[in-house]
Amino acid sequence: MFSRIPSARRVETQRLLSVVAIPFAAALAMGTAVLASGTAVLPTAEGGGTLAFLLEFVKFCYLAVGMAHLSGALAERFAGGLPAGLWLDELGEERSPATTQSFWDTFPNHVDGSAIALGVAVLCWTLG
Template identity: 55%
Template sequence: MPTLFPVPTARRVDSRRLLAVALIPFAASIAMASTVAATGFTASPLGESTSTLGFLLDFTTFCYLAVAMAHLSGAIADRTCGGMAAGLSMDEFDAPEPISGEEFWQAFPNHVDGAAIAGAVTMLCVIAGSLVG
């Protein structure tokens, strides 16, 4: 029986996409927390109500939630509208030939994997934030 939305199988791991999903938002949140620790204050009410660790967890939650929503919207756009060519450069003259949509979905993490990874880290940060207080 054919399925409405077939689940793609990963045939390779794309380290750049994995880095973009897993480590870059974490690096951004660490940089923000370092700024808070160095200056001792924040410009947002969010950081003023919690400790530096609480602010780190809140900002990490925000970063990963943004990544999850970007990947989820990319998956929806790809499935409904055919998506955008997955090249590495936005410059159309210097960009290499974009990979096909099928090849994009056969690499890990694809859009659904990216949304799931970022969503899981978001939930872990929310849980850790509730434990920290």
């Protein structure tokens, strides 16, 4: 029998921002702060310049996000997810393993988030 490709029913903007925009902004802020402090100027010049240095920060941030979403996918799929301690968590709600259908209901779910983040990390590795 043919297996259908899962389709999302809604886009979760907060998770999409946490996968795409926030790691990029954090990497640029960290890289710019390090370069502005002057402590990495000489090693940066030896290592390929400012762009290569910033790409390393971007790659590091996206690798971290990719691994976090990958572990989140495992936790959500097998244990019902882990409470993040955010205001979004429903207080006192009992968590149960996600069904196959509910796991794919939102975009990006944790698997999508991990794929996006690791894809950007590979792109940075290719460019740098």
